[in-house]
Amino acid sequence: QQQVKQSPQSLIVQKGGISIINCAYENTAFDYFPWYQQFPGKGPALLIAIRPDVSEKKEGRFTISFNKSAKQFSLHIMDSQPGDSATYFCAARRQAGTALIFGKGTTLSVSS
């Protein structure tokens, strides 16, 4: 049973465009939703995270939109740059001190 479903699997965006990655979850007990960025050969790095008491969080060019009733959240990358080309993972967890449950990842390619 996949608790966090991520789409699309891969994404190609023109430089300057908007990249959108979507995730859906099943467990209503989840209370923390981070996004991680991973470059080839590196470990995942925390990009931005949100809790279910807010509907949107923005940090620079990165925005998380959260829809609690639909059990969905998404990552928007504005003004996408070639340096953003990486694999992005959404994740969720139930409470502090528990494991993160990851989506399968989205490989983003930003063409110049």
Add this chain to the structure above:
Amino acid sequence: NAGVMQNPRHLVRRRGQEARLRCSPMKGHSHVYWYRQLPEEGLKFMVYLQKENIIDESGMPKERFSAEFPKEGPSILRIQQVVRGDSAAYFCASSPQLAGTTDTQYFGPGTRLTVL
């Protein structure tokens, strides 16, 4: 402030050998998580440890795999009698002492295990 350190970065073992993966958490962090990443897959939780205690090992195979986080030294993930299916990237993450709900997990660079 050094990040999470893992070694070795690459490890090659023949079938039947033992693999030992080490993880040193960030300074001040007392919680360690191990995850496994297969090609084209997301990370899968294996085990969660605090100093000298295994808190949750629900994601770790019952046989051949073990983990420890001693009072002194790094956390160790040990795989006995490795098989080709164990080939994967193994990541360690650490988080600080729980304070409310703040427990961001910071990942190391991973150990890439190849079983021949």
